[in-house]
Amino acid sequence: MVAYCGAVADDLFKALADPTRRTILDELTEKSGQTLFEICSRLSMKHQLGISRQAVSQHLALLEAAGLVETRREGRYKFHELNTAPLRQIAERWLVADTSGPEKGTP
């Protein structure tokens, strides 16, 4: 279980470590459910990122491995959806809930 969580975390942090992949997540936040063509258009036209379709496809594969992007087939089309659920692992790992209540003065 611990080892499994470690592998998931590795994929997650690797996915988030790249600025282009974070930009892809930004664009999917604006609108979830995009074709590869739309993602490429947004990266080149809105962000002036001159990267090939193949490179974008590889970025998407890493995001998909981390569970941050899911693909949905609809007829002949394939859409990429955002899934932010894996980000909770980050919060759950380090951000402990504040259960201490109001601070009491040291006796």
Next chain:
Amino acid sequence: MKIHLTSVFVDDQAKAERFYTEVLGFVKKHDVPVGEKDRWLTVVSPDEPDGTELLLEPAGHPAVKTFRDALVEEGIPLAQFAVDDVKAEYRRLHGLGVRFTQEPLEMGPVTTAVFDDSCGNLIQIATKPR
């Protein structure tokens, strides 16, 4: 040299004729029988009757399906048409039941959208940069 004709492959020429004229609003320019069942079928923009013709070509060649399926899966359009207002055209076509794979998207000076021509192709509409 001028580009006077380009083509898209269509699954069914009769269906394509209806879609490209009745839905998109192009007008038929040439319609000549070729062989047993195929036609040399071209349409033009009503604004430019002597402008570039679009040939609605039968998709009979076995390589066409593989080629188009791969492009359609990734949302890649096979042709681009210019419109004055992408959002207005999106609303009009969407109202007529046309399926869009990309809703209007503003990217700097250009707005684009991508729809399915129901004959096997994705088509991009775009505003001309002013």
